[in-house]
Amino acid sequence: xxxxxxxxxxxxxxxxxxxxxxxxxxxxxxxxxxxxxxxxxxxxxxxxxxxxxxxxxxxxxxxxxxxxxxxxxxxxxxxxxxxxxxxxxxxxxxxxxxxxxxxxxxxxxxxxxxxxxxxxxxxxxxxxxxxxxxxxxxxxxxxxxxxxxxxxxxxxxxxxxxxxxxxxxxxxxxxxxxxxxxxxxxxxxxxxxxxxxxxxxxxxxxxxxxxxxxxxxxxxxxxxxxxxxxxxxxxxxxxxxxxxxxxxxxxxxxxxxxxxxxxxxxxxxxxxxxxxx
Numbered sequence: 001x002x003x004x005x006x007x008x009x010x011x012x013x014x015x016x017x018x019x020x021x022x023x024x025x026x027x028x029x030x031x032x033x034x035x036x037x038x039x040x041x042x043x044x045x046x047x048x049x050x051x052x053x054x055x056x057x058x059x060x061x062x063x064x065x066x067x068x069x070x071x072x073x074x075x076x077x078x079x080x081x082x083x084x085x086x087x088x089x090x091x092x093x094x095x096x097x098x099x100x101x102x103x104x105x106x107x108x109x110x111x112x113x114x115x116x117x118x119x120x121x122x123x124x125x126x127x128x129x130x131x132x133x134x135x136x137x138x139x140x141x142x143x144x145x146x147x148x149x150x151x152x153x154x155x156x157x158x159x160x161x162x163x164x165x166x167x168x169x170x171x172x173x174x175x176x177x178x179x180x181x182x183x184x185x186x187x188x189x190x191x192x193x194x195x196x197x198x199x200x201x202x203x204x205x206x207x208x209x210x211x212x213x214x215x216x217x218x219x220x221x222x223x224x225x226x227x228x229x230x231x232x233x234x235x236x237x238x239x240x241x242x243x244x245x246x247x248x249x250x251x252x253x254x255x256x257x258x259x260x261x262x263x264x265x266x267x268x269x270x271x272x273x274x275x276x277x
Contacts, residue, residue: 024056027232074156079103110148110155112168113137116197117175124180127193136190140183141171216242250277 032049040046058065067076082099113128128137131149138146146167147153147160154160175183180196187194203209204227216230231240253276254267262270270276 020060021053021057024060025051025053028056028059075103075106106156106161110164112146112148112164112171113141113192117172119175119178119180119183121179123197124175124183124187125195125197126187133192136192137187140186140190140192141174143167143171218242218245220245221248253277 028051029049032051036047036049079100082103083096086096086099111129113126113134116123116125126137128134134149138144146164148155148164184194184196198206204215209215214230215227218226218228220226226245228242228245230242234240257267257270257276267276
């Protein structure tokens, strides 16, 4: 919702990359558990650790949800007033998003060296946000009429917004004229953060991914060889690793029950009753 994306039916677009809030909640739970364990080591007292999908969904959209009266007066308040008027008039969700996006886009009008750009053979991502890297991007692109980093620049001036929009279109057209590799070489020579944009399906074979050992090779008992994404963190003294593929249903039942104190006789009885395979 934050980026105003809709599907062909005009509804909020489904995020197909994975259950973002679920993953975020899992990571938050791990951080909370580790913090609570450390606190217990110091004080001897345990505590209840809690998170939720709603908290996680809000946390990853915090820049949209937060309130700051000084800046809200020029963006959020007129934006939401426009949305409320459209709702009252029975406007579609897409029309409401378009109105919201048109006003919110004023805040990003001058990030013209940041984001994805289509080259002649793919897409390149630029990350020039600081004055130094923006200057480097200007040199690579031959931009000499961008005053947005001067001390007296007024980002709210409609003429400046229009000029920034025009510059962005020029940059997009220019980047389309050369391949990704050439642009990356040129931007990196000026110290500008830049990289190719891959499809997720390409990353398992990416040179950097494999050089960093980010993939793990596994053998699944049913499907055979697999290459999966490895642990999200690395530890120097206690290395992390994927211990094995996803277990089959019931694969660990006996081990878990034995750890809980069940005897061979108990297990035989459970099997006879059909409680375990």
